[in-house]
Amino acid sequence: MKNIGVFIDIDGTLYRNSLMVEHFKKLLKYEIIDPAIWHNIAKKTYYNWDKRRGNYIDYLEEVATIYLSSMKGLNKRDMEFISNQVIELKGDRVYRFTRDQIKWHQSQKHMIFFISGSPDYLVSKMAEKYNATDFKGTTFFVDDKDCFTGEIAKMWDSENKHEAIMEFTETYNIDLEASYAYGDTTGDFAMLKLVGNPIAINPARELLEDIKADKELVEKTTIIIERKDVIYKVGAAVETI
Numbered sequence: 001m002k003n004i005g006v007f008i009d010i011d012g013t014l015y016r017n018s019l020m021v022e023h024f025k026k027l028l029k030y031e032i033i034d035p036a037i038w039h040n041i042a043k044k045t046y047y048n049w050d051k052r053r054g055n056y057i058d059y060l061e062e063v064a065t066i067y068l069s070s071m072k073g074l075n076k077r078d079m080e081f082i083s084n085q086v087i088e089l090k091g092d093r094v095y096r097f098t099r100d101q102i103k104w105h106q107s108q109k110h111m112i113f114f115i116s117g118s119p120d121y122l123v124s125k126m127a128e129k130y131n132a133t134d135f136k137g138t139t140f141f142v143d144d145k146d147c148f149t150g151e152i153a154k155m156w157d158s159e160n161k162h163e164a165i166m167e168f169t170e171t172y173n174i175d176l177e178a179s180y181a182y183g184d185t186t187g188d189f190a191m192l193k194l195v196g197n198p199i200a201i202n203p204a205r206e207l208l209e210d211i212k213a214d215k216e217l218v219e220k221t222t223i224i225i226e227r228k229d230v231i232y233k234v235g236a237a238v239e240t241i
Contacts, residue, residue: 004179006180007115008112009161009185010116024070076147087129096226122137158186182201183203198221199224200223200224211236221235222234223238
């Protein structure tokens with residue numbers, strides 16, 4: 001008998017922000033990274049997004065670029081404390097719907113897989129916190145001294161998430177048609193398309209448009225909108241303004 005898999009993106013789907021951004025802020029707080037980087041570069045993009053004048057994806061991509069270059073040469077073991085702090089202090093800042101779904105899936109003996117674009121050393125800790133079966137995150141490579149090289153194997157795009165699911169499917173004998181996927185951006189499109197039960201959590205406009213353009217996907221996708229203490233459940237054909 002095949003197993004039922006549950007493939008969950010973390011940032012914006014489970015966690016109500018980005019693990020990478022939270023880690024970046026902690027590195028700035030402890031002055032491991034020069035605070036001027038934030039004030040001179042990333043802060044403007046953040047406020048453009050915060051005031052709804054810019055795009056959150058643009059903000060994330062800019063921070064990701066700065067984050068990657070800033071990490072080069074830093075020792076992974078020396079930052080273990082900060083990585084733990086991110087999960088201990090922020091790991092419960094999640095969407096209630098997704099958290100409750102994880103509990104339900106676990107009660108049904110489904111296998112939980114976290115697939116996230118955040119660094120693997122953060123994704124691993126989040127997977128442990130929520131008792132996930134396995135995980136895939138962006139790999140940040142280190143040298144023989146455990147220092148970051150500045151090279152990565154990304155996991156935030158649709159193509160790599162597709163490959164990750166196929167690997168999990170083979171390893172854990174997953175029935176994709178009976179399985180579930182949860183995502184919020186276009187990077188999660190392949191995950192949603194591969195399973196029989198796709199759920200988009202507070203989807204970005206681009207993802208919603210891609211779902212609507214796919215005749216098969218638009219019929220089976222559930223859209224969840226969580227705002228304040230209210231959760232809305234609608235079909236993917238919902239009209240947007």
